[in-house]
Amino acid sequence: MNKKKLIQKVNLENLLIISKILKENKHFIFYGTLLGITREENILKGDDDIDILIDVKLKKKLLKLIVNTKKFRINKKVSNYNFTQLTRMVKGQKTFVDLYFYLLHVH
Numbered sequence: 001m002n003k004k005k006l007i008q009k010v011n012l013e014n015l016l017i018i019s020k021i022l023k024e025n026k027h028f029i030f031y032g033t034l035l036g037i038t039r040e041e042n043i044l045k046g047d048d049d050i051d052i053l054i055d056v057k058l059k060k061k062l063l064k065l066i067v068n069t070k071k072f073r074i075n076k077k078v079s080n081y082n083f084t085q086l087t088r089m090v091k092g093q094k095t096f097v098d099l100y101f102y103l104l105h106v107h
Contacts, residue, residue: 011043028053049096056101
């Protein structure tokens with residue numbers, strides 16, 4: 001299996017794993033992940049990550065659930081209050097899940 005096919009396959013696995021963990025909580029795919037699922041019913045070929053939008057109020061709880069699976073690690077070099085990047089190694093290939101945390105402003 002070539003590198004692009006492996007990344008596409010693992011990114012789909014990552015999306016399914018994360019979605020299962022988050023199933024009880026509001027979350028949304030977006031950016032390239034949404035485009036691929038909508039247009040191609042799959043992860044876009046060449047997309048290097050999964051993009052998910054989550055309410056910031058759920059951040060601590062959900063990160064704890066995700067890390068407890070022991071499948072993902074937090075990339076602390078690029079993470080901040082509104083963004084956390086998860087990594088997962090599969091067959092020597094590092095894959096990424098980008099979690100974007102939104103703050104809902106109600107007027």
